[in-house]
Amino acid sequence: MTLNLSPTGWTILGFLSLQERSGYEIREVAKRTVGLVWGISDGQLYPQLQELHQSGLIEPVGTPEGPRSRQVWRLTGDGGAALHGWLRAPSAPLQMRDENLVKILFADQLGPGALLDLLEERRRNYSAAREALRDIVPRARRDNHGHDETVFGPGLVHLYGLTFVDAVIGWCDRAITSVMSSSHQWRV
Amino acid sequence: MTLNLSPTGWTILGFLSLQERSGYEIREVAKRTVGLVWGISDGQLYPQLQELHQSGLIEPVGTPEGPRSRQVWRLTGDGGAALHGWLRAPSAPLQMRDENLVKILFADQLGPGALLDLLEERRRNYSAAREALRDIVPRARRDNHGHDETVFGPGLVHLYGLTFVDAVIGWCDRAITSVMSSSHQWRV
DNA sequence: GGAGCCATGTAAGTAGTTACATGATTGA
DNA sequence: TCAATCATGTAACTACTTACATGGCTCC
Numbered sequence: 001m002t003l004n005l006s007p008t009g010w011t012i013l014g015f016l017s018l019q020e021r022s023g024y025e026i027r028e029v030a031k032r033t034v035g036l037v038w039g040i041s042d043g044q045l046y047p048q049l050q051e052l053h054q055s056g057l058i059e060p061v062g063t064p065e066g067p068r069s070r071q072v073w074r075l076t077g078d079g080g081a082a083l084h085g086w087l088r089a090p091s092a093p094l095q096m097r098d099e100n101l102v103k104i105l106f107a108d109q110l111g112p113g114a115l116l117d118l119l120e121e122r123r124r125n126y127s128a129a130r131e132a133l134r135d136i137v138p139r140a141r142r143d144n145h146g147h148d149e150t151v152f153g154p155g156l157v158h159l160y161g162l163t164f165v166d167a168v169i170g171w172c173d174r175a176i177t178s179v180m181s182s183s184h185q186w187r188v
Numbered sequence: 189m190t191l192n193l194s195p196t197g198w199t200i201l202g203f204l205s206l207q208e209r210s211g212y213e214i215r216e217v218a219k220r221t222v223g224l225v226w227g228i229s230d231g232q233l234y235p236q237l238q239e240l241h242q243s244g245l246i247e248p249v250g251t252p253e254g255p256r257s258r259q260v261w262r263l264t265g266d267g268g269a270a271l272h273g274w275l276r277a278p279s280a281p282l283q284m285r286d287e288n289l290v291k292i293l294f295a296d297q298l299g300p301g302a303l304l305d306l307l308e309e310r311r312r313n314y315s316a317a318r319e320a321l322r323d324i325v326p327r328a329r330r331d332n333h334g335h336d337e338t339v340f341g342p343g344l345v346h347l348y349g350l351t352f353v354d355a356v357i358g359w360c361d362r363a364i365t366s367v368m369s370s371s372h373q374w375r376v
Numbered sequence: 377g378g379a380g381c382c383a384t385g386t387a388a389g390t391a392g393t394t395a396c397a398t399g400a401t402t403g404a
Numbered sequence: 405t406c407a408a409t410c411a412t413g414t415a416a417c418t419a420c421t422t423a424c425a426t427g428g429c430t431c432c
Contacts, residue, residue: 006419007287014294024383034293037286041421046385069428070383087295087302091288094313097392098225099195100279101348105222105341106202107275114275115340125282152303152370153293156363160289160356167355168348175344182340194391212411229393234413257400258411285419 002089003055003082008040009048013057013075013083020061022070023049032136033154036129036161049073057082100125112183116176123172130165133158190277191243191270196228197236201245201263201271208249210258211237220324221342224317224349237261245270288313300371304364311360318353321346 005013011034015026023046030040052058057079061072075083100122107115138154193201199222203214211234218228240246245267249260263271288310295303326342 007285007290008419010287011290014290017294017297022383023385027383034290037284037289039283039420042384043386043422044420046383050385083294084298087291087298088305091291091306091309091313094288094317095227096225096284097195099198100282101225101345102195102199102202102222103275103279104348105345106205106271108340109205110272110275117276118279121279125279129282152296152363152367156366157289157293159363160292160359163355163359164352167351171348171351175340175347178344179340196391210411211413215411227392230412231394231414232392234411238413 002085005052005082005086006044006048007038007092008044009052010083010086011038011040012045012048012052013079013086016058016073016075017080017083020072020074022072024070033138033157036133036165037157052079112179115179116183119172119176119179123169123176126165126168126172130162130169133161133165190273191245193240193270193274194232194236195226195280196232197240198271198274199226199228200233200236200240201267201274204246204261204263205268205271208260208262210260212258221326221345224321224353225345240267300367303367304371307360307364307367311357311364314353314356314360318350318357321349321353 011030012026015021015029021029027040027042027045030038049058053060053073057076058073059076061074063071100118104115104118104122107118136158138158199218200214203209203217209217215228215230215233218226237246241248241261245264246261247264249262251259288306292303292306292310295306324346326346
C-alpha cells in the first residue's frame with residue numbers, strides 16, 4: 001500500500017531526496033524547476049514540512065544557527081522508500097484548469113474585439129512565461145562520489161515548458177490571424 | 189464591481205447563454221467542448237445551478253415533465269450582464285497541476301526504466317485524449333434569425349486541444365528517444 | 377536606526393472531488 | 405424482470421490560496 005500524501009508533499013520529498021534543504025530553499029528550487037507546472041505556496045510548504053516530520057519521512061538537520069535561522073531538513077530511510085513507491089505508482093489522470101480558454105469559448109457573443117482581447121491576454125501571459133523559462137539553465141546534479149551523473153529530469157522538464165509554451169503562443173498567433181481576417185464580415 | 193462566482197459557475201452561465209439547457213445537458217456539452225481544459229463534476233454542477241438560481245442569474249423553464257424529468261434552466265437578464273462582465277475581466281493567472289511531470293523530474297534516481305515508464309504513461313494518456321478529440325466536430329451555432337453565424341469559440345478551443353496534445357506527444361517521443369540513446373551508458 | 381527583505385508560520389476561506397443515495401425509465 | 409442508464413442531489417473530505425503575523429537580519 002502506498003502512503004497517502006498530497007502531491008505537494010511528494011514534491012517536497014522529491015527535492016529533499018536530492019539534497020538537504022531548508023523550507024526556503026525548497027521554495028526557491030521548486031519555483032525555478034517546476035514553478036510552471038507545480039506551484040507551491042508558503043501556506044502549503046511549511047505545514048507540510050511539519051507533517052512530513054511527524055510521519056517520520058524527514059528529519060531536522062542540526063538546529064537553526066546559520067545566518068537567517070533556516071531549519072534544514074533531510075530525508076529519512078522511510079522517506080526515501082515512500083518516495084520511490086510514489087514514483088512507481090500510476091499518476092493522477094490528466095486534468096487542467098484554464099479559465100482563459102473557457103472565456104474564449106464564449107467570448108464571440110460580444111463581438112470580435114472581446115475575443116481578440118482574450119487571445120492577446122493569453123499570448124502576453126505565455127510570452128512572459130517563456131521569458132522566465134529562457135533564463136533558467138537546468139542544472140545537472142553531481143553525486144557525492146565526484147562523478148558526473150547524467151540527470152535527465154531538470155532538462156526534460158525545462159524542455160517541456162518551452163515546448164508547451166511555444167505551442168500555445170503559436171496557436172494564439174494563428175487564432176488571432178484567423179479572427180482578424182474574418183472579422184471584417186462580422187455582423188453587428 | 190464584478191460578481192463573485194466560481195469559475196465553474198461562470199462556465200455554466202456561459203453554456204446557458206447559448207441556449208436553454210438542463211443540468212444534464214450542460215454536463216454533456218461541457219464534457220464535449222471544454223472537457224479537456226475545464227472538467228465539471230456532478231457534485232459541483234447541481235449545487236451551482238441552485239446557487240445561480242438563488243442569485244437570480246438563471247431561472248427554471250417550465251417544470252420537469254418530459255421524458256426523464258429534466259429541469260431546464262435559462263439565463264436571466266442579470267445573468268447575461270454578469271457573464272459579459274466576467275468575459276471582459278482579466279483572467280486568473282496561468283497555473284498548472286501536473287503530477288506526472290513532477291515525477292519525471294525525480295524519476296531518474298531509480299534508473300532509466302522508471303523514467304521511461306513515466307514518459308510512456310504520459311504518452312498513453314495524451315494519445316487517448318487525442319483520440320477523444322478527434323471524434324469531436326465543433327458545432328457552429330445557428331442564431332434565431334435563421335442566418336448562419338460564425339462562432340469562433342468551439343473551433344478555436346478544439347484546435348487548441350489538438351495543438352496542445354500534439355505538442356506533448358511530440359515532446360514525449362523526443363524525450364523517450366533521448367533517454368533510450370543515453371541509457372546504455374547508465375551507471376548501475 | 378529605519379526600510380526592506382528573510383524565513384517561518386497560522387487562520388480562514390474557497391473550489392473541487394469522490395462516493396454514495398435515490399427513484400425513475402428504458403431496453404434486452 | 406433485471407440490468408443499465410438517466411438525472412439529480414448530498415455529505416464528507418482534500419488540496420490549495422490568500423492574507424496576515426512575527427521577529428530577526430542586513431545594509432545604507
